[in-house]
Amino acid sequence: MTKDVIALTPRMPDPWSVLVGLLSGGPDKLVDAAGEGAVVQLCDQEGRPLVSIEAPLLVQVPGEAERLLGSAAPPVPFWWTEARATTGVAEAERLADTFAARLAALAGGTAWPPRAVRSVGVVASEGVSVAPVPAAAQPAVDVLTDKVAVVIMDRPVIAMTAWLSDAFRAVAAAERGLQIVTPAGTTLSAAVRDTLPGWPSRWVVQDEREGYYDGRSGAVLRWQEGMFAPVTSPDATEDDPHTPVAASYQEFTDTGERQLAVTLRTVHPADERLILGGALEAVWRELTGEPPVGWGSAEPATLPWSPGRLTDVAFTRAPEPSWFVVVGSPERPGLATVRVKRTKAGVEEEVTLAFGYGADEQVPRDALPRAAEVLATRHRLQSMLVQLRKARRDLAVPPRFEGPGVPLAFVLGAEEVHALPDDRAWRTPLPQQPLRLGPKARPALYYPLPGDPSDLSGWSDFERLVRHLKGA
Missing domain, CATH: 3.30.1400 (Cell Division Protein Zipa; Chain: A,)
Incomplete structure (x- = not known):
């Protein structure tokens, strides 16, 4: 430890x-x-x-x-x-x-x-x-088995520090999982939550009643066969091997706080004049009225926001992919992760972004179509999904059930709309018609969705839309 x-x-x-x-x-x-x-x-x-x-x-x-x-x-x-x-x-x-x-x-x-x-x-x-160099392979790793590396951390927020980032890379290269063990009062940075892969990687939370449970799913865990794994219920069968959920995980109270979550992808031609981070800054300005404050390749974010310097780092690392974290001001909590990689199509940016709002603050829904149009017309947007979810204003991820987000809107870029046959992109099974973004000759399309946090039926509408667009 x-x-x-x-x-x-x-x-x-x-x-x-x-x-x-x-x-x-x-x-x-x-x-x-x-x-x-x-x-x-x-x-x-x-x-x-x-x-x-x-x-x-x-x-x-x-x-x-x-x-x-x-x-x-x-x-x-x-x-x-x-x-x-x-x-x-x-x-x-x-x-x-x-x-x-x-x-x-x-x-x-x-x-x-x-x-x-x-x-x-x-x-x-x-x-x-x-x-002068670590005597062990990874200073951050506390227990190493043939299946997982275990990191035991006692901090208020488990952030994507340089230590932890090194551990992620090491276990990926060794084809192991990463299991992060924390006390009950600890939260995760969204940057860690969005990076932590699936099985056998886990966030393991110590609990007085259950011993250990998974902070993302609530499954009760035990150390068995060289890693933390779910406990099987006494009444489980081969057809239904269900796992008990920790009572602590189910203790949720709706405080009225909300998060606006945006995931988007852009594709740029590989050009020496390309400046990365422009799409992220554009949507940040449209939704908050200000640019991001800082960025870095780990947490804490150490550098003032600069798309030019971010681009320089990504180009230096190419053709290897790059990962960055971007943060907002304390007055308007915002956190994004950016993945940059070279593909056959060019240079791709994958952005995962969230802003936090208190119970007495308005979520800027009306700004979403305008933000989408800026991305579609100036930043080669491929697609974007916007969600609203019941979650903490400070963007920290607690080891509690917060519920899924609900879709507010989906956006399809101009090239993707143009590539669909006939008028499939325009005539959808949704009750509302899409909004045209950009020039009439080659528009992007904005598909509004219900976006009611108390009604998950919006996901059914989103699934119907995606199946329709794929021609299923």
């Missing part, structure tokens, strides 16, 4: 100086030039990792510490330095706390969790050494 400790400082920290102070009199290897690596590990004499320390991140986006830690931070820009302690080894957690506390004291900042601030003291360092 591991514990995370984070120092938030207004000045750039010098982790090596702090390590020298912690381990004064320790081995000469402490100041080896090889320590310029992105991750440094303190290990005992047997090579077991005690604390893994990541290179500091310069955060230039307001609200990220509050969103992910529930903690106040210095004004932007500030430095975010993470350490992970292996609690199965004596003194490791205290060593991490002391590291973060001293770092915060030297650089004039704070440490999370608050207990770390009180941990400045002397830590026994006999037999402790520094490894």
Whole structure:
């Protein structure tokens, strides 16, 4: 098991100086030039990792510490330095706390969790050494079997940190699942929820009554055959091997909060002049009146919003795909993930976006057709689905049943409409006719749907529409 400790400082920290102070009199290897690596590990004499320390991140986006830690931070820009302690080894957690506390004291900042601030003291360092690269394959992984990698995390919000992103890539390459184990009060960032693959990957929630359950489905889980897997009900049969659902998962209260969720796909010709992120910024401006605030390749988002810099990173990584997270201002919660990949058709952008609204705030339904037209006429929109769902304004994903969203609208791009035979795109089984977007000669089409969160029949209408468009 591991514990995370984070120092938030207004000045750039010098982790090596702090390590020298912690381990004064320790081995000469402490100041080896090889320590310029992105991750440094303190290990005992047997090579077991005690604390893994990541290179500091310069955060230039307001609200990220509050969103992910529930903690106040210095004004932007500030430095975010993470350490992970292996609690199965004596003194490791205290060593991490002391590291973060001293770092915060030297650089004039704070440490999370608050207990770390009180941990400045002397830590026994006999037999402790520094490894310039992780002694284990992945610092974030706590348990590794032939089926899954297990990550145990105790944070307010499980975010797509660089640690966790590395773990995702490692398990994908090894063809294993990833199982994230958290306490009951923890939530997921939507970026993690949207990235976590299916079986055997899971969000495993500790529960006083059930032991463990799946935070996305509520299925009661047990550790069996090298991974967390659903428990079979006593009355299950071969034809109906159903699984009990945890009572904690079913404790849902409608607070009146809503989320507007948008998924869209654009396809661009592969051109040196192409600027990515334009479609995301366009829909963000149409629905909120402002652009995104920040972006990054992990959470916290560290960089001010810039489609040009995002494009540069994606082109540098090509032909490998790229993944980015984009965030909005604290006043209007918004979070998006963007996947960029090269295909035979060109450069594809897949965007998953959500905005949060309180019970007393209006969801901007009237702006949806206008946003769709901007995407269709200026950003080569292929398709877009808009949903409304009962969910938290802060966009965090709780280990509770929130119910599915309901479709508000579906949009088909101009090229896709043109490719359909006859007038199939125009004459649909829906009661409302589609709205024309763009030029009459080659329009995109906007299909309005009921969008009532208390009525799931909108999915039947959407299914009928899709089957009709496919000619089924």
